[in-house]
Amino acid sequence: xxxxxRVSRQIQRKSLQNTSLYRIFSESSALRKGPExxxxxxWLCGSSEEILSAVRGQVEVRxxxxxxxxxxxxxxxxxxxxxxxxxEFDHWDDAIHGYRETxxxxxxxxxxxxxxxxxxxAFPEGSPLLGPVHVLDLDKKGYIKPHIDxxxxxxxxxAGLSLLSDSIMRLVPENNTTDRVDLxxxxxxxxxxxxxxxxxxxxxxxxxxxxxxxxxxxPRHRRISVICRNLPM
Ligand SMILES: O=C(O)CCC(=O)C(=O)O
Ligand SMILES: [Fe+2]
Ligand SMILES: [Mn+2]
Numbered sequence: 001x002x003x004x005x006r007v008s009r010q011i012q013r014k015s016l017q018n019t020s021l022y023r024i025f026s027e028s029s030a031l032r033k034g035p036e037x038x039x040x041x042x043w044l045c046g047s048s049e050e051i052l053s054a055v056r057g058q059v060e061v062r063x064x065x066x067x068x069x070x071x072x073x074x075x076x077x078x079x080x081x082x083x084x085x086x087x088e089f090d091h092w093d094d095a096i097h098g099y100r101e102t103x104x105x106x107x108x109x110x111x112x113x114x115x116x117x118x119x120x121x122a123f124p125e126g127s128p129l130l131g132p133v134h135v136l137d138l139d140k141k142g143y144i145k146p147h148i149d150x151x152x153x154x155x156x157x158x159a160g161l162s163l164l165s166d167s168i169m170r171l172v173p174e175n176n177t178t179d180r181v182d183l184x185x186x187x188x189x190x191x192x193x194x195x196x197x198x199x200x201x202x203x204x205x206x207x208x209x210x211x212x213x214x215x216x217x218x219p220r221h222r223r224i225s226v227i228c229r230n231l232p233m
Contacts (some may be wrong), residue, residue, distance in 0.1 A: 043189075046181040055171060055181050058197035062121070065178065065190035066114055071163050073110040075233060078135045082224075087102065087139045098142025104133035114161070116230055122159035122192045127230045134227040136181075138205065140220065146172055147203035158193045162186070165221035167213050171201040184213045216227050221225035 043061040046052040064076070085100040107115060115133060123129060130153075138144070149158060162185045169191060170184040181201075185191050193203065208220035 025164040043184045043186070044181065045184070047179050051173070051179045051181055054173070055201070056177055058194045059171070059181070059183060060192040060194075061183050062190045062192075063186050064188055065118075066161060066188050068188070070114050071188050072111065072225065073108070074114060074161070075163055076103060077111050078104070078109055078137075078226070082135070082137045087137075087142065089139075089141075091128065092166070095147040096136070096142070096144045098139040099136055099144075101136045102135065103134055105132045107133070115194070115228065118159050118161065118190060121190070122156050122228065123230050127155065127157070130229040134225075134229070136225045136227065138223045138225075140208060140222050142206035142223075144203075144205040146170075146204040148174070148199065148202055149229070151199065151219050151232065155194055155232045156195055156198060157201050158198055158224045158227065159229075160185075160191050160227040162189055162191070163224040163226065165223040167223050168218055168219050170204050171197060171207060171216075172204075174200055174202060180214060184218065206231045 009138060042057075043063065044052065044059070046055075059111045081102050081104075083104070084102055087098050087100050088094070089098050119129060166187050167185045169185050171181045171183070171193075173179050183191060185205075205223075206220070211220045
């Protein structure tokens with residue numbers, strides 16, 4: 001594991017979400033935004049209107065950002081390298097459970113085209129980017145605990161493509177762990193976390209058993225994310 005990735009894993013430790021509390025949230029909460037409900041309701045759900053306002057404009061999920069063909073091209077390119085590694089489960093203090101990962105600097109033409117599109121929509125113009133792209137493969141039983149990516153090594157914006165499975169990304173304010181925002185990261189979507197959503201909220205990927213959106217079960221299968229980051233200013 002590279003230094004960068006190891007450092008980016010410094011978790012801001014939080015007691016894991018209380019499960020029964022979570023259930024109450026997932027069954028009743030799904031704050032619906034009434035008549036003005038827009039496209040956003042398909043991927044954004046929060047425990048209060050305030051918390052939704054706090055992240056609006058700083059989180060974004062673009063559904064179907066890549067086609068099935070593009071997903072397949074990316075998958076083929078990363079699968080050979082990933083297959084040689086074993087999923088890691090037993091490091092209790094890791095931010096991520098049940099994963100294997102790699103970084104890639106050089107991509108084939110099809111993937112490079114996709115990554116160029118990601119960079120164009122996600123990052124401020126002229127923002128220096130982290131060269132290697134991070135590829136994270138979560139086993140069906142894998143999950144990512146709440147953490148904030150290293151502020152020393154990564155800048156204001158994190159952009160990730162989701163391959164193979166839908167999943168739920170949860171954001172929790174660092175200073176108020178009872179509030180939360182859930183993002184439905186559908187298969188082939190692109191998510192973008194910016195500024196406060198990246199610096200002042202922890203993010204996590206829920207385990208299959210806890211994976212609900214608006215009270216609806218969202219089965220979590222093996223999931224590969226392809227993540228681009230920029231450099232700190
Ligand atoms: O899999 C993802 O989309 C997020 C991964 C993540 O949070 C990380 O590697 O820091
Ligand atoms: Fe990471
Ligand atoms: Mn992260």
